[in-house]
Amino acid sequence: MSRIREMLVEITGTSEYSDSLSDDDELAGSGIDSGDLVRLLLLVEERTGVAVTAADMETLGTIGEYERFVAERTGAGTSGGA
Incomplete structure (x- = not known):
């Protein structure tokens, strides 16, 4: 299970x-409320x-987008990115 999926399960308390x-399903349209999305962002940072x-928040809407976002920043985190 991906890190983002693990965080969603932790936040929502359900394995749904x-x-x-799928990695391309919009989180906001899947029953996850705005409070859960804020908690997800905080967990990602933490x-x-x-x-x-x-x-960044405006571009992150799916599990796949979160996964790519984190991978790009942790894989190249010391190469002088933003």
């Missing part, structure tokens, strides 16, 4: 988001060390 959502800006 690890079992039934657990991965990746800062999420307001501009």
